Amino acid sequence: xxxxxxxxxxxxxxxxxxxxxxxxxxxxWLMIVTAVSLLAFAVASWLVKxxxxxxxxxxxxxxxxxxxxxxxxxxxxFYRLADAGGACRTVVDDSGITVTxxxxxxxxxxxAMARYTETPRVFVLFSxxxxxxxxxxxxxxxxxxxEDVDRLRALFDQYLKRV
Numbered sequence: 001x002x003x004x005x006x007x008x009x010x011x012x013x014x015x016x017x018x019x020x021x022x023x024x025x026x027x028x029w030l031m032i033v034t035a036v037s038l039l040a041f042a043v044a045s046w047l048v049k050x051x052x053x054x055x056x057x058x059x060x061x062x063x064x065x066x067x068x069x070x071x072x073x074x075x076x077x078f079y080r081l082a083d084a085g086g087a088c089r090t091v092v093d094d095s096g097i098t099v100t101x102x103x104x105x106x107x108x109x110x111x112a113m114a115r116y117t118e119t120p121r122v123f124v125l126f127s128x129x130x131x132x133x134x135x136x137x138x139x140x141x142x143x144x145x146x147e148d149v150d151r152l153r154a155l156f157d158q159y160l161k162r163v
Contacts, residue, residue: 001090003142005082010075012119013137018071020117020163021132031067035060090138092155097125097136108136110159117163123152125160 018024039060046052082088085101096109113136114128121141127134143149156162 001092001138001142001144001148002087003090003139004087005079005137006139007075007079009122009137009139010078010082011072012122013124013135014071014075014078016117016119016124017126017132017135020115020126021130023131028067031063035063038063088142090142092138092152094155097138099136113160115161115163116156118153123156125156126163 018028038056042052042056042060045056082101085103088099088101090100091098096107096112098105098107100106108125112127112134113125116123116125118124121139123138123140125136125138126132138152140149143152
């Protein structure tokens with residue numbers, strides 16, 4: 001595979017990580033419950049008192065904005081780091097994955113990863129810890145054709161658990 005990192009790759013990978021990692025799912029639910037609770041409190045306050053305090057109205061909006069924009073900012077930061085390394089060349093075989101760019105080479109054995117997920121644009125491989133603290137992003141556009149994407153999927157299914 002040969003590709004250059006794009007911000008959209010990181011956005012998709014971070015969204016996938018939020019769905020896979022228990023901490024990500026808990027954080028998402030906690031923020032939603034908090035925003036809905038504060039909004040309900042503001043509506044109840046307005047119905048009872050005829051007015052609602054500004055902080056109670058602003059906080060749910062702020063929480064929702066944070067939920068929307070923090071992943072985008074994280075993706076941008078990861079992209080800047082990856083882009084500094086230049087174009088990537090990735091080899092996936094029976095021994096694992098080797099990613100090479102202008103600055104470094106990283107070799108990961110299949111034991112270093114436990115599971116993967118597939119999005120429309122990328123394959124995201126996760127470490128074995130429950131919070132998926134390490135991830136590897138492989139953009140499908142880096143494959144030379146659809147048959148190579150199918151071969152990658154077959155290798156991942158052979159060595160990793162699909163989530």
